[in-house]
Amino acid sequence: MKLDPQIPSGPMAEKWDRHRFEMKLVNPANKRKFRILVVGTGLAGGSAAATLAELGYNVDCFCFQDSPRRAHSIAAQGGINSAKNYQNDGDSIRRLFYDTVKGGDFRSREANVYRLAQVSVNIIDQCVAQGVPFAREYGGQLFNRSFGGAQVSRTFYCRGQTGQQLLLGAYQAMSRQIQTGRIQMHPRTEMLDLVVVDGRARGIVVRDLVSGRIQSYSGDAVVLATGGYSPVFYLSTNAKGCNVTATFRAYKRGAAFANPCFTQIHPTCIPVTGDHQSKLTLMSESLRNDGRIWVPKDGGDRRAPGQIPEAERDYYLERKYPSFGNLAPRDIASRAAKEVCDEGRGVGDGGRGVYLDFADSIRRLGEHTIRERYGELFPMYQRITGEDGIQQPMRIYPAPHYTMGGLWVDYNLMSTVPGLFVVGEANFSDHGANRLGASALMQGLADGYFILPYTLSNYLASNKQTPAPVEGADFKRCEADVRARIDRLLFIKGKRSAQAIHRQAGRLMWDQCGMARSEQSLKKALNEIPAIREEFWKNVSVTGGGGELNQALEYAGRVADFLEFAELLCHDALDRDESCGAHFRIEHQMPDGEAKRNDEQYSYVSAWEYAGDDKAPILHKEPLVFEEVHPSVRSYK
Amino acid sequence: MNFTLHIWRQKSPTDEGRTTTYDARDISPDMSFLEMLDVVNDELIEKGQEPIAFDSDCREGICGSCCLMINGIPHGPERGVATCQTYMRVFRDGQEIYIEPWRARAFPLLKDLIVDRGAFDRIVQAGGYVSVNTGGAQDGNCLPVAKTDAERAMDAAACIGCGACVAACKNASAMLFTAAKVSHLALLPQGQPERHARVRNMVEQMDREGFGNCTNYFECEAACPKEISVQFIAQLNREYLAACLEGEGEK
Ligand SMILES: Cc1cc2nc3c(=O)[nH]c(=O)nc-3n(C[C@H](O)[C@H](O)[C@H](O)COP(=O)(O)OP(=O)(O)OC[C@H]3O[C@@H](n4cnc5c(N)ncnc54)[C@H](O)[C@@H]3O)c2cc1C
Numbered sequence: 001m002k003l004d005p006q007i008p009s010g011p012m013a014e015k016w017d018r019h020r021f022e023m024k025l026v027n028p029a030n031k032r033k034f035r036i037l038v039v040g041t042g043l044a045g046g047s048a049a050a051t052l053a054e055l056g057y058n059v060d061c062f063c064f065q066d067s068p069r070r071a072h073s074i075a076a077q078g079g080i081n082s083a084k085n086y087q088n089d090g091d092s093i094r095r096l097f098y099d100t101v102k103g104g105d106f107r108s109r110e111a112n113v114y115r116l117a118q119v120s121v122n123i124i125d126q127c128v129a130q131g132v133p134f135a136r137e138y139g140g141q142l143f144n145r146s147f148g149g150a151q152v153s154r155t156f157y158c159r160g161q162t163g164q165q166l167l168l169g170a171y172q173a174m175s176r177q178i179q180t181g182r183i184q185m186h187p188r189t190e191m192l193d194l195v196v197v198d199g200r201a202r203g204i205v206v207r208d209l210v211s212g213r214i215q216s217y218s219g220d221a222v223v224l225a226t227g228g229y230s231p232v233f234y235l236s237t238n239a240k241g242c243n244v245t246a247t248f249r250a251y252k253r254g255a256a257f258a259n260p261c262f263t264q265i266h267p268t269c270i271p272v273t274g275d276h277q278s279k280l281t282l283m284s285e286s287l288r289n290d291g292r293i294w295v296p297k298d299g300g301d302r303r304a305p306g307q308i309p310e311a312e313r314d315y316y317l318e319r320k321y322p323s324f325g326n327l328a329p330r331d332i333a334s335r336a337a338k339e340v341c342d343e344g345r346g347v348g349d350g351g352r353g354v355y356l357d358f359a360d361s362i363r364r365l366g367e368h369t370i371r372e373r374y375g376e377l378f379p380m381y382q383r384i385t386g387e388d389g390i391q392q393p394m395r396i397y398p399a400p401h402y403t404m405g406g407l408w409v410d411y412n413l414m415s416t417v418p419g420l421f422v423v424g425e426a427n428f429s430d431h432g433a434n435r436l437g438a439s440a441l442m443q444g445l446a447d448g449y450f451i452l453p454y455t456l457s458n459y460l461a462s463n464k465q466t467p468a469p470v471e472g473a474d475f476k477r478c479e480a481d482v483r484a485r486i487d488r489l490l491f492i493k494g495k496r497s498a499q500a501i502h503r504q505a506g507r508l509m510w511d512q513c514g515m516a517r518s519e520q521s522l523k524k525a526l527n528e529i530p531a532i533r534e535e536f537w538k539n540v541s542v543t544g545g546g547g548e549l550n551q552a553l554e555y556a557g558r559v560a561d562f563l564e565f566a567e568l569l570c571h572d573a574l575d576r577d578e579s580c581g582a583h584f585r586i587e588h589q590m591p592d593g594e595a596k597r598n599d600e601q602y603s604y605v606s607a608w609e610y611a612g613d614d615k616a617p618i619l620h621k622e623p624l625v626f627e628e629v630h631p632s633v634r635s636y637k
Numbered sequence: 638m639n640f641t642l643h644i645w646r647q648k649s650p651t652d653e654g655r656t657t658t659y660d661a662r663d664i665s666p667d668m669s670f671l672e673m674l675d676v677v678n679d680e681l682i683e684k685g686q687e688p689i690a691f692d693s694d695c696r697e698g699i700c701g702s703c704c705l706m707i708n709g710i711p712h713g714p715e716r717g718v719a720t721c722q723t724y725m726r727v728f729r730d731g732q733e734i735y736i737e738p739w740r741a742r743a744f745p746l747l748k749d750l751i752v753d754r755g756a757f758d759r760i761v762q763a764g765g766y767v768s769v770n771t772g773g774a775q776d777g778n779c780l781p782v783a784k785t786d787a788e789r790a791m792d793a794a795a796c797i798g799c800g801a802c803v804a805a806c807k808n809a810s811a812m813l814f815t816a817a818k819v820s821h822l823a824l825l826p827q828g829q830p831e832r833h834a835r836v837r838n839m840v841e842q843m844d845r846e847g848f849g850n851c852t853n854y855f856e857c858e859a860a861c862p863k864e865i866s867v868q869f870i871a872q873l874n875r876e877y878l879a880a881c882l883e884g885e886g887e888k
């Protein structure tokens with residue numbers, strides 16, 4: 001396998017412009033002769049499908065929910081970044097680029113990040129034109145707030161429902177194209193395999209989740225926009241349905257999987273309360289604009305928060321990182337929370353929590369302003385915990401949230417399988433070892449609205465392809481594989497539910513490969529995962545049949561993939577014998593406990609190639625070259 | 638806590654369907670309603686019986702997937718929340734709970750508690766958008782929007798498309814859903830060029846889907862997990878009337 005990132009030559013600021021000029025175009029009259037399969041309808045897939053259809057391509061679009069509008073992007077709360085510099089506070093494309101490369105702890109590809117910062121400006125314009133109701137100033141201008149890892153206000157938002165509004169914008173654009181017939185929408189349809197014909201991605205095998213029918217679709221290119229894999233930890237802020245299935249099965253058909261161990265643990269989530277929880281709820285990072293994080297100075301202090309005087313509180317982020325304070329990046333804020341809890345200073349039952357306190361902001365701005373600024377977040381907190389986050393501080397704790405890892409893509413967003421493009425959280429993206437807040441929405445929309453439509457056209461214009469009918473042997477072979485796997489799951493008739501096994505595996509991953517990792521813990525996980533997998537394939541209970549709506553079967557299929565993928569994740573974490581961003585190897589830390597990078601040996605993207613079910617995956621390395629931002633010790637002090 | 642659950646089971650659209658009774662034991666008051674059903678389902682699966690099918694995804698009240706009729710109330714007894722945000726502490730220990738799917742002609746049942754809400758998507762496809770292609774948009778700040786207008790548009794845009802409004806209405810009307818989308822765009826400058834065509838096309842599609850008429854019972858507002866105001870229905874009526882008076886035809 002050869003990794004060629006295809007980075008255009010020339011000065012950084014001109015690369016994308018130059019590349020756009022050099023790329024081939026498809027004649028407008030010919031566009032309707034092409035069919036493109038887009039899997040996923042989140043911000044990335046939705047924006048891609050709509051834009052490709054506007055250009056004149058035929059698009060088949062798939063999602064497992066009952067409507068494209070329900071993709072998990074809908075849950076994003078806080079906001080979306082853009083280098084508009086409307087606040088006149090010193091922002092620029094270059095600064096957003098710099099913040100993102102630094103925020104990612106120098107493990108991302110500079111050229112991609114620069115382009116992301118460039119098109120960030122167009123995204124806001126596009127969304128405003130669609131009617132996205134962004135927050136406004138009294139004069140009618142767009143309003144901004146700050147997010148972690150930045151000293152400027154560049155985050156645009158719609159109350160606490162930014163993802164919902166941006167997704168509805170993309171969904172509306174898609175709806176318009178569905179009406180014209182340019183997009184064929186297939187909801188309640190799950191992709192279960194990728195079909196590669198003569199070395200090119202030419203189709204997918206799907207299961208209709210209502211009828212259970214297995215069916216193939218053929219196209220001139222395949223786009224995966226299937227989101228992240230945080231539920232590999234079982235509990236995460238992701239939706240129940242988020243999964244690794246589409247990307248993992250593409251991996252097994254030849255697409256390299258990059259940096260699987262870069263998983264982000266979000267610092268501000270509602271703490272775990274028991275064994276029954278099916279997910280954890282995020283309290284948007286934007287709350288850190290107005291909330292101050294603290295724990296008691298002394299371990300074992302069981303007084304109510306209001307009873308603890310100022311002098312006996314430790315505002316540890318403000319103390320350790322005076323210049324960024326409560327807006328330190330996520331990886332740093334999460335580890336700091338873990339550290340104070342490990343010291344026995346955590347709050348709430350079980351001592352796994354820290355306070356997020358709004359008292360000062362309420363005094364300064366009034367309760368009304370704070371409630372208005374965060375919309376749904378305060379009521380949401382109250383419903384889940386039974387406590388009012390205004391009257392007393394919120395209790396929060398880190399939880400798995402976002403996955404920087406994903407399928408490897410080149411500058412054109414194409415994977416190692418020609419014709420297979422990957423966008424949004426599903427690719428290994430532009431965030432390196434740690435993503436900054438409000439940058440995932442930006443990346444998803446950048447990929448879908450402004451990058452993929454160009455690069456995909458270039459691919460189609462540069463490659464003459466013959467039709468690949470679904471009756472062909474490659475399609476039939478894939479369909480047979482998919483059927484065999486489903487039959488195997490239905491045949492086991494064991495005693496344990498897929499959920500019970502998922503929970504067990506997730507806990508192992510969280511304990512051994514979560515916020516802190518070591519050679520020892522990773523080897524332990526690598527040792528235990530195969531046993532859980534074996535238990536699954538011997539003892540899982542999947543009821544019902546394959547030819548009907550069967551949620552137990554859908555879920556079991558996803559858990560089976562997580563159980564294989566977990567091992568790949570641990571392999572990657574073990575290989576990366578350094579700490580960087582969200583990947584914290586306890587063997588490698590500075591005297592003050594910060595992550596210690598090893599640029600000499602690990603300044604690369606790890607891209608794993610599938611070698612067979614019983615073989616260790618093969619590691620390929622894409623060296624990272626930094627021309628613009630010199631890798632330094634990442635300091636937020 | 639323990640509960641007795643009476644749940645609608647129906648294998649397929651053509652199956653007759655019946656209510657089946659289940660026990661939910663040792664339920665924590667901190668569990669969400671859906672987590673309680675997860676426990677019941679796990680027990681069924683471990684006994685080799687088919688779990689109860691229901692839709693859910695985000696489990697934080699924003700995706701609009703979950704849709705259960707709980708003791709005759711869409712999304713259950715608490716106001717302003719979706720099923721997934723209903724916690725067991727709002728029920729009495731030992732309570733009997735009846736769980737039904739949304740019932741409406743325009744939402745055909747697929748299995749157990751799952752219905753097909755594709756009609757909502759088709760209403761939006763009929764015109765619930767601004768016809769603007771990617772690229773070529775002017776700078777975002779060239780289009781000032783008064784803060785109050787933006788806020789009001791956001792109030793309408795908060796709809797999660799769950800269908801509780803339809804389930805609550807004795808006419809199974811989709812007025813609140815349609816009103817929310819029409820109002821969101823009508824309140825913003827971006828929505829003006831297509832304002833009349835949009836409302837006509839969306840209302841006509843709503844009628845074609847077989848939703849009932851609005852006779853002002855306003856049960857929809859009470860059931861809406863986002864508490865979308867029926868004032869938007871008044872706005873929809875005004876918009877529709879204005880569009881008809883203008884007599885603009887299909888787009
Ligand atoms: C609670 C929460 C809050 C967040 N807040 C923010 C924020 O404020 N700012 C920010 O920038 N980012 C935020 N993020 C991150 C951001 O929301 C996501 O990274 C981003 O929305 C992912 O978009 P996507 O289009 O790549 O994938 P998704 O929106 O996850 O969409 C995935 C799509 O793929 C489909 N799919 C998946 N698998 C299959 C399959 N096998 N077959 C068929 N279809 C499939 C799904 O149906 C869905 O349509 C948040 C994330 C969470 C979880």
Ligand code: FES
Nearest residue numbers: 694696701703721
């Ligand atoms: S599951 Fe998303 S709203 Fe209830």
